[in-house]
Amino acid sequence: MSDGRGTGTGSGEDFCTCGVLRRAARTLTSVYDSALKPTGLRVTQFAILRILDKAGPLPVTRLAAEAALERTTMARNLDPLERRGLVRVAAGEADARNRLAELTEAGRRALAEALPHWRRAQEEVRRRVDPAAVRSLAEAIGSH
Amino acid sequence: MSDGRGTGTGSGEDFCTCGVLRRAARTLTSVYDSALKPTGLRVTQFAILRILDKAGPLPVTRLAAEAALERTTMARNLDPLERRGLVRVAAGEADARNRLAELTEAGRRALAEALPHWRRAQEEVRRRVDPAAVRSLAEAIGSH
DNA sequence: TCATGAAGCGTGTATATGCACCTAAATCAT
DNA sequence: ATGATTTAGGTGCATATACACGCTTCATGA
Numbered sequence: 001m002s003d004g005r006g007t008g009t010g011s012g013e014d015f016c017t018c019g020v021l022r023r024a025a026r027t028l029t030s031v032y033d034s035a036l037k038p039t040g041l042r043v044t045q046f047a048i049l050r051i052l053d054k055a056g057p058l059p060v061t062r063l064a065a066e067a068a069l070e071r072t073t074m075a076r077n078l079d080p081l082e083r084r085g086l087v088r089v090a091a092g093e094a095d096a097r098n099r100l101a102e103l104t105e106a107g108r109r110a111l112a113e114a115l116p117h118w119r120r121a122q123e124e125v126r127r128r129v130d131p132a133a134v135r136s137l138a139e140a141i142g143s144h
Numbered sequence: 145m146s147d148g149r150g151t152g153t154g155s156g157e158d159f160c161t162c163g164v165l166r167r168a169a170r171t172l173t174s175v176y177d178s179a180l181k182p183t184g185l186r187v188t189q190f191a192i193l194r195i196l197d198k199a200g201p202l203p204v205t206r207l208a209a210e211a212a213l214e215r216t217t218m219a220r221n222l223d224p225l226e227r228r229g230l231v232r233v234a235a236g237e238a239d240a241r242n243r244l245a246e247l248t249e250a251g252r253r254a255l256a257e258a259l260p261h262w263r264r265a266q267e268e269v270r271r272r273v274d275p276a277a278v279r280s281l282a283e284a285i286g287s288h
Numbered sequence: 289t290c291a292t293g294a295a296g297c298g299t300g301t302a303t304a305t306g307c308a309c310c311t312a313a314a315t316c317a318t
Numbered sequence: 319a320t321g322a323t324t325t326a327g328g329t330g331c332a333t334a335t336a337c338a339c340g341c342t343t344c345a346t347g348a
Contacts, residue, residue, distance in 0.1 A: 017266060017275045018172040019191045023212045024282040025169035026335080028162040033336090044304065047163045061326060068167045073305050075328075080303070097313050097326040122161060129284040131161045137281060138168040140273040170305080177306090188334065205296060217335050219298070224333070241296040241343050 028125060035121035039114040045081055046118060048074075049103065049111045052087065057102035059092065086110050172269060179265035183258040189225055190262060192218075193247065193255045196231065201246035203236065230254050 032043035041049070051066050052058065058066070064074035078101055081087040086107035092098030103111070125131070176187035185193070195210050196202065202210065208218035222245055225231040230251035236242030247255070269275070 015275065015279060016176075016187070016191060016194070016262070017269050017273075017278050018169075018176045018187050019211075020275075020278050020282045021165070021169045021172050022188075024285045025162075025165045026212065027285050028165050030336085032160075032162045042303070043160070043162050044166075047160060050160070059326075067163075068170065069304095070306050071326085072307085072328080077304070092326090095314070095326080099327070118160070125161050125285075128286060129161075129281060131159065131164075133277075133281060134161050134164050135159060137273060137277060138164045141168045141171050141269075142272060174306085186333070203296075213334095214336050215296085216298075216337085221334070236296095239296085239344070243297070 031125060032118070032121040035117045035124070036114055039110065039117055040084075041110065041114050043118075043121075044077060045086075046111070046114055048077060048081060049086060049107055049114070052101060052103045053108065053111055057100045059098040059100055060089070063101055081107070084110075175269060176262070176265040179261045179268070180258055183254065183261055184228075185254065185258050187262075187265075188221060189230075190255070190258055192221060192225060193230060193251055193258075196245060196247045197252065197255055201244045203242040203244055204233070207245055225251070228254075 029043055032046075036043060036046060047067060048063070051063060055066065060075050060078070061071050064071045067074060069077070078087055078089060082089055084106075085104055087101055088104050089099050089101045092100050122131075173187055176190075180187060180190060191211060192207070195207060199210065204219050204222070205215050208215040211218060213221070222231055222233060226233055228250075229248055231245055232248050233243050233245045236244050266275075
């Protein structure tokens with residue numbers, strides 16, 4: 001308390017857990033995005049393609065839930081993928097409310113091409129941190 | 145391989161470390177933003193105020209470095225804070241290139257008001273995960 | 289001094305993220 | 319059957335994030 005700075009509210013913890021985690025996420029994102037650069041995909045987009053590849057056609061809300069994303073966020077994240085023709089979104093037949101998102105052939109190709117680059121990023125990150133540690137941390141934080 | 149799904153590239157790891165971390169960051173962000181809601185601040189903005197409070201006036205680039213943010217990102221993040229009168233950005237005197245960002249009185253007040261809410265979020269998160277674990281993880285990931 | 293390179297910033301563009309609010313379609317209770 | 323409720327989506331708005339490109343100002347060496 002000689003500095004003249006700080007709200008002087010007793011300070012205490014210095015680190016914002018949220019800030020720390022957000023920063024780490026930005027760093028990782030940069031690593032993956034760099035690796036994926038040649039494919040023109042971002043890691044966010046890659047993740048969506050990957051989910052659709054594994055699960056098949058999904059209504060937007062389900063897809064959002066799979067990715068733990070806000071529904072409207074997912075809807076908008078689909079836009080660039082649709083524009084590039086990697087994903088097709090069609091009205092549901094049984095339930096007219098549903099809009100099913102599904103991979104196109106081009107989408108499957110793009111995913112296949114991106115996989116090695118993604119693995120490279122996974123590998124690079126694995127050299128810095130134990131993926132299992134990240135997973136267990138994330139699990140502790142939970143979804144909500 | 146009976147499913148008809150998947151690129152069939154041998155699969156292997158199922159979890160994208162980046163995706164896992166991004167998801168966790170989104171969850172934490174939501175916790176903090178909810179807690180800060182009454183103050184009208186986001187956790188990102190809170191973090192900026194906090195840095196400025198501790199370090200005093202800083203040129204934008206330095207401020208960005210402190211937060212491990214891209215320079216232009218920081219510049220834009222200052223906008224809403226400036227609009228709300230919590231931060232003032234003025235041209236440097238010694239060096240006309242510098243643009244110094246500094247807390248206003250209102251900014252200091254806002255920060256002081258936000259602190260208890262932030263602590264509440266810190267506490268809630270601490271119940272789920274060990275902050276030290278998050279820090280060591282982030283440190284392992286490093287900045288670049 | 290003055291050309292040149294470096295340092296600090298801003299803008300354009302594009303994606304990512306979530307909230308508040310609204311519409312339409314299906315479901316359900318009476 | 320029909321009115322209320324629930325479910326699936328969309329839009330407007332605001333912030334967050336980063337890259338590419340370009341401008342201004344400072345420092346420096348010939």
